[in-house]
Amino acid sequence: MSEGSMAVVKPEMKSYIWLQTADGSIQQVEEEVAMFCPMICQEILQTGMGSSKNYAISLPQRVNPAILGLILDYCRFHQVPGRSNKECKIFDEKFIRMDTKRLCELTSAADSLGLKPLVDLTSRALARIIEGKTPEEIRETFHLPDDLTEEEKLEPLRNITDDPRIRLLNRLYARKRKELKEQEKMKNVEVEDEHVDERSVDDLLSFINGADGGMPAKYLAFIQRRSNALASYQLDSNQLVQSVQIF
Incomplete structure (x- = not known):
């Protein structure tokens, strides 16, 4: 047996990079996988970080352990050279089968x-989710707060191509905005009509007695005389009406 045939082929030693997520968790990752992420690659080349557990690369706040696991799975597949387009497409379609919250x-x-291929992949998946949905349905899908006023929801749409459907929709929006303004005016009128005199009994008596520009004393005297006259004489209904009209 020749010396060449007896030679032992040593397995290639892998290099590893240490990564730390915002919650303090640290994990060891294959260097070729970690280098697939531009941000991590830049940290390794420029600062030399990641060589040990004590010098782990701190990842952005948005990268938690669970999400990091998904990203590393994506990188492990796509960093292998020679993958066909069909293989990549099949992997990507299965990879993005997750709930909306996780996808976001x-x-x-x-x-x-800085992993642009993955950003493009997930963004296209999100675009398909919201395609054809109304703003209300989109807010419900992504659990977004409804912080728009009714008028803001009815803002005119840009119509660069002069689409007749958008023109019609903008006319309907304008009509609805006008209705909302009219309703707001009616509410203001109702509030004014429902104004309650909150003055105390003493304040009202003070007003009647002529204080603070209230009812003048001469009118009070006239009312008193008219009351005495009505009490002294038996008046029929016509006389009573005439008395009130004179006042």
């Missing part, structure tokens, strides 16, 4: 790591 978190984390 993954998009944000991938963006913070």
